[in-house]
Amino acid sequence: MNKSCKKCRADLVAYYDRELSAKRMREIADHIAACPTCADEFSVLQETLSAVPAFPEIQPSADYDRTFWEKIRAVRATREQHRWWGVRAVLSLIRFQRPVFIAAAGVCVCLCFAALFAVRHQRQLDPEERAVAQQLDLFAHYDIIRQSDALEHFELIRVLDAFVEDDTK
Amino acid sequence: MVHDPDVQLMLRFQRGDEAAFRQLYEKYKIPLLNFIFRYCQDRRIAEELSQDVFLRVYTKAGSYRPDAMFSTWLYRIAINICLNELRSGKYRFEYELKTVDADHGDKFIEAPDHTRSINAEDKLDEEERGKRVRHALAALPPKHRVALICSVYEQLPYKEIGRRIGCSEAAVKSIIHRSKLALRDLLRKRKLYE
Numbered sequence: 001m002n003k004s005c006k007k008c009r010a011d012l013v014a015y016y017d018r019e020l021s022a023k024r025m026r027e028i029a030d031h032i033a034a035c036p037t038c039a040d041e042f043s044v045l046q047e048t049l050s051a052v053p054a055f056p057e058i059q060p061s062a063d064y065d066r067t068f069w070e071k072i073r074a075v076r077a078t079r080e081q082h083r084w085w086g087v088r089a090v091l092s093l094i095r096f097q098r099p100v101f102i103a104a105a106g107v108c109v110c111l112c113f114a115a116l117f118a119v120r121h122q123r124q125l126d127p128e129e130r131a132v133a134q135q136l137d138l139f140a141h142y143d144i145i146r147q148s149d150a151l152e153h154f155e156l157i158r159v160l161d162a163f164v165e166d167d168t169k
Numbered sequence: 170m171v172h173d174p175d176v177q178l179m180l181r182f183q184r185g186d187e188a189a190f191r192q193l194y195e196k197y198k199i200p201l202l203n204f205i206f207r208y209c210q211d212r213r214i215a216e217e218l219s220q221d222v223f224l225r226v227y228t229k230a231g232s233y234r235p236d237a238m239f240s241t242w243l244y245r246i247a248i249n250i251c252l253n254e255l256r257s258g259k260y261r262f263e264y265e266l267k268t269v270d271a272d273h274g275d276k277f278i279e280a281p282d283h284t285r286s287i288n289a290e291d292k293l294d295e296e297e298r299g300k301r302v303r304h305a306l307a308a309l310p311p312k313h314r315v316a317l318i319c320s321v322y323e324q325l326p327y328k329e330i331g332r333r334i335g336c337s338e339a340a341v342k343s344i345i346h347r348s349k350l351a352l353r354d355l356l357r358k359r360k361l362y363e
């Protein structure tokens with residue numbers, strides 16, 4: 001078998017299933033048209049596969065639906081039971097582990113109060129912030145401050161401050 | 170999200186609409202039953218396994234994600250159940266007997282093949298051919314069998330088969346190639362012992 005026949009055979013089933021790219025489909029078609037051996041191989045494949053007998057189709061038996069919905073009802077019942085088991089477990093915990101439950105409940109209540117307190121006080125400013133806020137009207141006069149000659153001599157003031165600091169040492 | 174009316178039904182069921190589940194069940198029960206029947210070739214097992222598939226849809230609805238066609242998801246569940254249940258579940262013994270029977274029940278021998286074309290002698294009657302296909306399917310490894318069923322009986326493209334069995338398109342191409350050539354040869358072989 002030559003190389004192009006080998007390549008053709010490797011793609012013959014995919015060619016039959018039309019699962020190759022348009023380019024490859026054309027190449028195989030051209031090869032089959034020119035090569036009697038591959039053409040024969042393909043026609044055998046085509047004849048046998050196109051005549052694969054249908055598998056006997058079956059219908060669900062008479063009690064198929066009934067059996068299935070019974071299974072579904074059983075699933076639902078189990079789920080319901082599990083839900084009640086959850087509630088029952090909590091109730092029995094309360095009954096038999098009363099001190100533990102009371103302690104846990106107490107901790108929960110404390111935590112709730114603490115959280116509530118924290119949220120309330122979070123919004124209030126501390127004294128320093130409040131002082132800053134009260135001074136905010138300074139900003140209304142910001143242009144006046146900027147024009148004051150104190151700022152023009154700001155560098156000089158810093159140098160003099162440094163002198164004073166050195167003197168005091 | 171995938172545009173598929175069955176996905177919408179499944180999402181409705183996820184939100185608690187049981188009627189949507191009933192609609193999906195009615196739509197898929199016969200195709201799914203036949204798909205599994207082709208795989209295991211036993212009506213009773215096929216009925217039980219197909220019901221298991223729907224039960225799993227019912228119980229696992231919460232984890233359903235609409236990232237593929239509903240049918241892809243459904244058949245993936247079916248294939249998983251088929252592969253696992255028949256390998257290790259309660260049907261294993263019964264099923265193995267069947268497969269062994271399919272493997273050795275008939276003895277085939279390759280016909281002396283000079284012409285490489287189908288002649289009258291080579292043609293088998295419909296019933297015999299049907300039997301051979303069933304035997305051929307039973308003799309294939311599980312994933313190959315699923316792929317061949319999807320291709321021959323459901324006419325699915327390789328891409329969708331790959332999604333269902335969890336393989337690349339290239340792997341499906343190779344599986345289908347080998348399986349269909351084997352099927353072709355088997356349908357042309359003459360029986361040695363009548």
Ligand SMILES: [Zn+2]
Nearest residue numbers: 005008035038
């Ligand atoms: Zn050739």
